[in-house]
Amino acid sequence: MIVVHHLAHSRSQRILWLxxxxxxxxxxxxxERMPDFKAPPTLFEAHPLGKSPVIEDKSEGIVxxxxxxxxxxLRQKYGESQTMSAEGALDDLYYTHYAESTLLPLLxxxxxxxxxxxxxPWYLQPLFHYALSAYREMYVEPDLPRHCKMIETHLxxxxxxxxxxxxxxxxxxxxxxxxxxxxxxxxxxPETYPAIRKYIEKVQARPAYQAALQxxxxxxxAKQTLATEQRGPEA
Amino acid sequence: MIVVHHLAHSRSQRILWLxxxxxxxxxxxxxERMPDFKAPPTLFEAHPLGKSPVIEDKSEGIVxxxxxxxxxxLRQKYGESQTMSAEGALDDLYYTHYAESTLLPLLxxxxxxxxxxxxxPWYLQPLFHYALSAYREMYVEPDLPRHCKMIETHLxxxxxxxxxxxxxxxxxxxxxxxxxxxxxxxxxxPETYPAIRKYIEKVQARPAYQAALQxxxxxxxAKQTLATEQRGPEA
Numbered sequence: 001m002i003v004v005h006h007l008a009h010s011r012s013q014r015i016l017w018l019x020x021x022x023x024x025x026x027x028x029x030x031x032e033r034m035p036d037f038k039a040p041p042t043l044f045e046a047h048p049l050g051k052s053p054v055i056e057d058k059s060e061g062i063v064x065x066x067x068x069x070x071x072x073x074l075r076q077k078y079g080e081s082q083t084m085s086a087e088g089a090l091d092d093l094y095y096t097h098y099a100e101s102t103l104l105p106l107l108x109x110x111x112x113x114x115x116x117x118x119x120x121p122w123y124l125q126p127l128f129h130y131a132l133s134a135y136r137e138m139y140v141e142p143d144l145p146r147h148c149k150m151i152e153t154h155l156x157x158x159x160x161x162x163x164x165x166x167x168x169x170x171x172x173x174x175x176x177x178x179x180x181x182x183x184x185x186x187x188x189x190p191e192t193y194p195a196i197r198k199y200i201e202k203v204q205a206r207p208a209y210q211a212a213l214q215x216x217x218x219x220x221x222a223k224q225t226l227a228t229e230q231r232g233p234e235a
Numbered sequence: 236m237i238v239v240h241h242l243a244h245s246r247s248q249r250i251l252w253l254x255x256x257x258x259x260x261x262x263x264x265x266x267e268r269m270p271d272f273k274a275p276p277t278l279f280e281a282h283p284l285g286k287s288p289v290i291e292d293k294s295e296g297i298v299x300x301x302x303x304x305x306x307x308x309l310r311q312k313y314g315e316s317q318t319m320s321a322e323g324a325l326d327d328l329y330y331t332h333y334a335e336s337t338l339l340p341l342l343x344x345x346x347x348x349x350x351x352x353x354x355x356p357w358y359l360q361p362l363f364h365y366a367l368s369a370y371r372e373m374y375v376e377p378d379l380p381r382h383c384k385m386i387e388t389h390l391x392x393x394x395x396x397x398x399x400x401x402x403x404x405x406x407x408x409x410x411x412x413x414x415x416x417x418x419x420x421x422x423x424x425p426e427t428y429p430a431i432r433k434y435i436e437k438v439q440a441r442p443a444y445q446a447a448l449q450x451x452x453x454x455x456x457a458k459q460t461l462a463t464e465q466r467g468p469e470a
Contacts, residue, residue, distance in 0.1 A: 048384070069331070072328060097302075100336035135348070
């Protein structure tokens with residue numbers, strides 16, 4: 001049995017999606033976020049860094065952190081025998097690392113900078129907004145269009161992140177939450193990056209993704225990206 | 236022939252170390268940083284994100300970015316047949332992903348926040364220092380001792396990141412620059428985290444590491460960590 005230590009509204013949601021696709025039985029231990037959106041201290045009981053996701057594979061006596069290490073481990077052990085072309089394997093390798101090493105750190109920093117400025121006491125807000133926006137304009141915002149363009153180009157030409165694949169591989173599990181976050185941030189819309197938007201819809205429509213949503217509890221990124229869709233494109 | 240697009244004082248230095256360990260011939264194209272320490276726009280000619288490292292493997296017609304994707308690719312193709320224990324393979328997987336997904340984003344953010352505050356015009360400096368330090372105290376500083384403790388504990392018990400290994404594996408190539416950055420930031424000293432400090436010395440003494448230094452040109456992280464050592468421990 002696999003136990004997933006699952007922080008609400010976090011990158012651990014995709015581990016549930018993967019486990020549903022693999023058909024591996026698992027148990028979810030859900031942790032709610034604190035009022036400042038940080039992970040609760042109870043997560044330290046699962047892992048010394050207090051981060052999510054963490055899985056326990058009881059059959060092996062294994063405890064493992066880091067989203068993409070977990071994805072690689074689960075797919076290798078319980079997974080997919082799909083053979084990829086050399087080109088597809090290289091895409092899979094690239095986007096699996098890119099998701100956690102480059103895209104998500106950028107998006108997490110962006111979200112934290114905005115949240116932190118908004119949570120300052122009222123008399124400090126103008127000061128904090130000014131300084132943190134200047135930082136964001138220097139290190140975050142100029143990169144975003146390049147990232148979106150690279151991903152959009154790839155998804156315009158390919159159904160999945162691994163070229164020639166007929167279903168999700170590691171890179172797709174790795175990438176999904178970053179793409180959902182781009183929709184929530186209103187950077188990706190059906191007008192700006194239609195291929196990314198369509199890709200997200202395709203993933204969210206999969207029975208395994210839907211089953212993972214049921215199992216994991218409320219997931220703001222899915223809720224908000226679906227809601228955006230229902231409301232129609234943003235102005 | 237492998238071409239490494241190598242940004243000065245960056246995570247691409249470890250790719251040169253890896254290539255030296257593998258004994259694979261390569262060519263270095265070095266890019267100097269701009270006055271604000273950002274990568275120069277010429278890197279966009281090598282890769283759409285303008286980031287380093289990027290390698291070209293001319294024999295395969297391949298262009299690949301993302302440090303750890305490159306490490307995995309090179310080791311798989313040119314590399315090491317060392318067989319790891321199941322436990323060692325899991326460490327290797329964990330620390331390879333941890334390095335780029337968790338440790339380096341934290342350290343890069345820390346360095347940028349400090350640099351950005353210092354580079355503001357003098358009349359804005361107090362304001363920027365105040366706001367950016369508050370952000371750093373919220374999202375960066377509390378994590379650092381946990382990270383160092385986890386790594387110190389691991390290196391107290393093991394010679395390399397992969398348990399039972401008798402030389403570097405992917406995780407070691409992935410981790411080294413983060414550890415050097417912790418020394419430059421004076422967080423790791425021989426007093427605070429002796430096992431990490433000794434591990435760095437061991438890596439830096441390897442002939443392949445030294446050969447990579449010769450080939451890559453000045454590398455501040457090595458220069459400053461060696462200098463720290465020669466000056467003796469910091470107060």
